[in-house]
Amino acid sequence: MVDIAPKFNALLVFIEHRFYGDSMPFGNNSYKSAKTLGYLNSQQALADYAVLIRSLKQNLSSDSSPVVVFGGSYGGMLAAWFRLKYPHIAIGAVASSAPILQFDKITPWSSFYDAVSQDFKDASLNCYKVIKGSWAELDALSTHDDGLIEVSKLFRTCKALHSVYSARDWLWEAFVYTAMVNYPTEANFMMPLPAYPVEEMCKIIDGLPKGASKLSKAFAAASLYYNYTQTEKCFNLEGGTDSHGLHGWDWQACTEMVMPMTCSNESMFPPSSFSYKEFSQDCKNQYGVKPRPHWITTEFGGYRIEQVLKRFGSNMIFSNGMQDPWSRGGVLKNISSSIVALVTQKGAHHVDFRSETKNDPDWLIMQRKQEVAIIEKWLEEYYKDLKQN
């Protein structure tokens, strides 16, 4: 957005979502209970944006200036939904890596972890097999008398571990997030990482001696995610800080953003199912609320999205990179002449929204050009309409 704003003489406005960053409607009490957290939801955020944009335009005496909304990931969902719900305020939406179909039973629940696994399998079949086999080794260690000490040593933890689950979660996060940010250039979105980090992880695994344990190989691969800069002497696997501000997301996941996920037998993760009952109980324990698994599809739709949007929507870009596991819950096909899916095979989580670099591959340069051209068309039509009326 920063790169292309000058082309449009555009004012860039980043509207912070309430309950994230500094936008705490009840100050330090904002996260205190369901009573205050009740105001943390996507509909409220969209209404905030509507009020803010309108008020801002009025204050700037620019009532007829067209507004295009942009967002990636959850922000991409909000951008798409904003265009759907507030077409009188935004003339178009660019929704990057927006998994608006990851709800209810629209997208198969196993698709997310299958996609992560596919990334690793595509990089190296051996790599995929090593990771897939590492969980059993970790489980086996947990039954040893000195299992925790062994795992702590193997994972170079700063402090002795209290639970083997911490090691499991640590590995898990590394593989999932690295798949998401499997960018074509060196980047620093979740963590600093080299270009195509999944390939790099697999190179590490494939390069280790055959005799080494699968778990030690998995650890070495995960270390790339946590320590690409080689500055960590040891790792803190437990009691991490909420660096990605995910506490707010936990609340949203427990109320409206219910995205059931499972691991199939074909994935590189231990097979698992989704129990709404257990999930619901966890939410009840943590926040005293019951999740509403059908709410998002009721409020924003999702089933038969092509037919609904074809008749009803316009001016939307859904961009997805197939390296990103969230792509599986995205809109991957053109819906109409003005609702377009831009899919890149080598793209990752909202890679199009990252700043231009000298090393950007052609397909990425091309994708960004397409987006600019489409937005230009929206503006052209808007001004044409404006003149005629």
Add this chain to the structure above:
Amino acid sequence: MVDIAPKFNALLVFIEHRFYGDSMPFGNNSYKSAKTLGYLNSQQALADYAVLIRSLKQNLSSDSSPVVVFGGSYGGMLAAWFRLKYPHIAIGAVASSAPILQFDKITPWSSFYDAVSQDFKDASLNCYKVIKGSWAELDALSTHDDGLIEVSKLFRTCKALHSVYSARDWLWEAFVYTAMVNYPTEANFMMPLPAYPVEEMCKIIDGLPKGASKLSKAFAAASLYYNYTQTEKCFNLEGGTDSHGLHGWDWQACTEMVMPMTCSNESMFPPSSFSYKEFSQDCKNQYGVKPRPHWITTEFGGYRIEQVLKRFGSNMIFSNGMQDPWSRGGVLKNISSSIVALVTQKGAHHVDFRSETKNDPDWLIMQRKQEVAIIEKWLEEYYKDLKQN
């Protein structure tokens, strides 16, 4: 709706708006304070409809059954807004006498009372002049020592009046509501009334001796509204019950449904302006809240409605009768091939939604047929789409 449902083999569902009728979310405490009343708003009502319709269809195993929403007056606004916000749930909306443009500065604030006045002027210029002149006579009486007694006597009140304003409000209500329900047949919507009651009121006024006071003529005309059945021996002008359930509406008017109205010099009512400051203070006093005059247009749009709906909406009927003063805030022109305005010169407040009678004029029969034909087209397209996918 009851008349045409069999043509469609349709299930009719009347969804009661929360905080009206028996739908009290906090029982007897529902109207206690702004804390509970906060849940009384149009967005919440629309969300309720969405959840209920979806759940009902699931329970009836009729997920693919198309839903058309109907509403008159405020209900018509809700129907139109529901189609805009929930196109995945309703395939179309019939919005009768829905003044969705009566907000902010879209429609001139004097248009409502000018329209009431036009009805009376069209019936008889003398009638309009008599009513226009009656207010000054009432004001003059209020300065007499025995003014209240005189007014009580003239208005045949059951109890002596405490305020001349009661007589004023009583007349005012009669003229406004009679204009709204200036139906072509005998009807009983707000009150039992003859066909074209505005004409009947004016016949009463024009039939009285020239020497009679304007106020007594206005009273006689208003009596038609309150006593067409000739069963009232006296009138209760003060301390009426909330027979139309308007307490809830008062709250909505003080929060979101802010519709500024004024009386121009050309209207038959005493000229008046709208002071947001005074209105705001009244709301503060009554409920402890501040009105949000731009909220409805922010949430649902309204400005440049033609351009927005043309690009974005589909499958809507806006029907209006020009006798109805609310028509002035309605959509009176076709917006696209699938967003149609049905305007009848002799129609009144959602007359198309009233049951068929033997005396219905041709234009009304025709209007209803048009509505059925349009809905049939929506269904046809829906089923065609459904088969293709």
